Amino acid sequence: MNGIEWCVPPTELRHLCGRIGALYAALISNGQMATEVNQRGYDVVSAEGERISVKTTAMMGNSGHVTFNANTLEFVDRVIILRVNTDEMQVETLLDTSTTEMIELLGNERNTKRMLSLSKLSGRPKNRVEIKSVKEVTFQGYLIREHETGTIEIDLNGEQISPVKPELRNLAKILNVSLLNTNGNLFNTRQLGSLIIKTIQEMND
Structure with a gap:
């Protein structure tokens, strides 16, 4: 059998992936999770005080997208997009960048809900995460x-x-x-x- 049978409804699976992603981002940034989920658009505060929005997906390949709330991006300094790879039992970093660069990837769309296609991340150089x-x-x-x-x-x-x-x-x-x-x-x-x-x-x- 490839991967893991999570045995939970899709809504709970998304929540679980989100919490895994936030914990991982807190680890790699030497930070801590925000006191409230999605607190003003960010999920983690790094050791340097950066407010980090963490988006986590379990979708493989380049299909799918992640969604951002344009009304809260002003409260975010850094964006980390992660993939929970259940086949390999690991968390992959798809994007780790400043909010400014991430907004450039979003393009000129002005909707409140801004979507970033995972295909735009294909082939982009990955920032090296300083983990021991x-x-x-x-x-x-x-x-x-x-x-x-x-x-x-x-x-x-x-x-x-x-x-x-x-x-x-x-x-x-x-x-x-x-x-x-x-x-x-x-x-x-x-x-x-x-x-x-x-x-x-x-x-x-």
């Missing part, structure tokens, strides 16, 4: 990190690789690491990345 690495190894020009959130990040000759899963599978073949767990199911990105890091660490001991 708990494990880090090097191998044949690769730098592989496991962050405290569980996310796996790969650099090759100084350039960040995205998506990481195909590269992890290539490394698994080089290192003779199985892609399947003991039940015969494929490892997800985090599991495979952690196993590859462990294998390289053992090689270097």
